[in-house]
Amino acid sequence: MNTKIRGLDIHMEGIVHLYPSQEGDVVALRGVDLDVEAGEEFALLGPSGSGKSTILALLSGLHRPSAGRILMGEYDLGRLSPSQLLRLRATEVSLVLQDPARNLLPYATAAQNVEFAQRGARARGHRPPFGAQELLDQLGMGHLAHRTVATLSGGEQQRVAIATGTAPAPRLLLVDEPTSQLDTKSRDQVVALLAQINQTLGATVVSVTHDPEVGAAMPRTVTIRDGRIGAEGRRGQEFAVVGKDGSVQLPPDVLERLPPGTLLRVRRHASGVDLLSPELESQETPPRDS
Ligand code: ADP
Numbered sequence: 001m002n003t004k005i006r007g008l009d010i011h012m013e014g015i016v017h018l019y020p021s022q023e024g025d026v027v028a029l030r031g032v033d034l035d036v037e038a039g040e041e042f043a044l045l046g047p048s049g050s051g052k053s054t055i056l057a058l059l060s061g062l063h064r065p066s067a068g069r070i071l072m073g074e075y076d077l078g079r080l081s082p083s084q085l086l087r088l089r090a091t092e093v094s095l096v097l098q099d100p101a102r103n104l105l106p107y108a109t110a111a112q113n114v115e116f117a118q119r120g121a122r123a124r125g126h127r128p129p130f131g132a133q134e135l136l137d138q139l140g141m142g143h144l145a146h147r148t149v150a151t152l153s154g155g156e157q158q159r160v161a162i163a164t165g166t167a168p169a170p171r172l173l174l175v176d177e178p179t180s181q182l183d184t185k186s187r188d189q190v191v192a193l194l195a196q197i198n199q200t201l202g203a204t205v206v207s208v209t210h211d212p213e214v215g216a217a218m219p220r221t222v223t224i225r226d227g228r229i230g231a232e233g234r235r236g237q238e239f240a241v242v243g244k245d246g247s248v249q250l251p252p253d254v255l256e257r258l259p260p261g262t263l264l265r266v267r268r269h270a271s272g273v274d275l276l277s278p279e280l281e282s283q284e285t286p287p288r289d290s
Contacts (some may be wrong), residue, residue, distance in 0.1 A: 003129040007039035007204035008073040008172040009094065010059065015068035017054050017227075026052040029065070030227040036206065038073070041198040041206045045215040046224040050213040053098075055224070056174045057070035060095040063095075073171065079081070091126035094170040098177040100157040101163055104149045104221045110136060110160045111145040114167045127175035137184050138200070139163050139193060155186025159193055166197055173197060175207040191217045212236075215244065223251060230255070240275075 001278045017029040036042050044052045057063045058070060061077055068078040071092070080088065089095065094117075097103050104113050114132035119126055130138070136145045141163055144156055152160060154266070158178060165173055175194065179187040190215055198205040215221045216236030223230040223238075231251035232239045241249040251260065258264070258279060264275040 003169070004200075004202040005129075005169055005171055006073075007037075007202050008075075009038040009204070010034065010172070010206075011038040011069075011071040012055075012058075013069045013071075015058065015065045015070065015284040017051075017053075017058065017063065018066045023280045029058075030226055032205065032224075032229055033069070033225070034222065034229060036204060039198070039202050039204055041205045041219050043209055043215050043218040043221045044224055045209060045212065045221045046169070047210055048196060049257060050224045051227040052210075052224055053176055054142040054227075056095060056176050056206070056208055059172070060093055060174055062089075062095070065157060075132070089126045090120045090124050091168050094159050094165040094173050096173070096175045096178065098180065100154070104157065106150040107148060109146050109148055110141065110163070113160060113164045114147060117164050117167035126168060128252055130169070132167070136163055139166070153186075155182050155189060158182060158186070158190055162190065162193055162197070166201065166203070169201065170203055172204045172206065176207070177208055179211055181211065187211075187214065212286040263269065 001157060012032055012034040015029050015032040015034075016027070018025040018027055032051075032055065034055075044055060047051055054063070058065050058077075059072070061080065064078065064266035075088065078084070105116065108116070109131045114135055118128045118132065133142065133145055134144050139159070141156075141159060144152065144160060149157060149160060162173075162175065162178065165175070166266060174195075178190050178194065182190065194205050197203060201279060207214070215233060218233075222231070230249065231254075234242045238251055240251065258277060262277060262279070264277055267276055268272040
């Protein structure tokens with residue numbers, strides 16, 4: 001993979017998403033603002049039901065948001081027709097679904113699966129700059145090329161599913177829970193594969209995970225809880241974010257303990273700034289003279 005492609009940048013603004021149901025609408029996203037740079041590797045972290053897969057479905061154009069705007073590179077997703085969205089999904093944006101079996105033809109070989117995805121891209125005027133064998137070789141899966149998918153282990157199937165997602169040379173690779181149900185060794189191989197695709201191909205790679213260990217291996221994470229964006233992480237360390245308007249976004253579990261209007265004491269010191277909650281301090285520190 002000598003060719004570097006131009007990754008897509010992402011700008012999500014005020015995204016609300018509702019799923020209609022018989023008992024009333026389910027609010028999956030409650031005003032999500034999120035920016036991802038072109039060529040960034042990034043993970044959305046959060047418990048089950050927090051809205052992660054909904055974000056991937058919106059970014060891949062599978063659903064349209066109930067409100068808000070999504071800009072990706074030169075595309076304003078809300079302005080694309082269904083056929084333009086289909087083209088985008090076969091060429092510049094790839095979505096790897098959670099269960100490898102849903103991404104792969106089980107009785108075809110790994111190489112045939114990659115070729116099939118490339119054929120779909122070519123039919124829409126997009127020319128992947130590498131062949132199936134070349135891609136699998138580059139991604140360390142050359143030895144699996146002629147194996148039938150159904151005979152591969154779970155970890156191998158997941159890596160072939162990711163290679164198939166990479167087949168069109170997408171500018172954005174979206175991967176839903178790539179390590180669920182994998183042992184530690186397979187999990188680490190998948191994490192390394194995603195980093196390799198990001199670094200060698202140049203694609204923006206967005207993964208969704210509920211596994212903090214996977215998050216810790218990512219250059220950047222954003223926590224999502226109850227359809228809202230929370231703290232930022234860098235290689236496993238958590239950060240509060242100062243927004244464009246100067247407001248500070250705290251990790252969701254911290255926010256739960258600090259009701260709106262809470263005063264935080266600002267303490268400056270040589271290595272940075274601490275925000276201290278006098279109320280929580282007095283709850284947690286036993287009085288000195290008792
Ligand atoms: P996650 O990926 O973090 O597990 P999801 O995005 O799948 O979260 O779901 C977010 C919320 O939306 C959950 O409350 C879930 O039950 C609900 N939801 C997701 N898909 C549907 C659907 N097709 N119909 C109704 N509710 C849905």
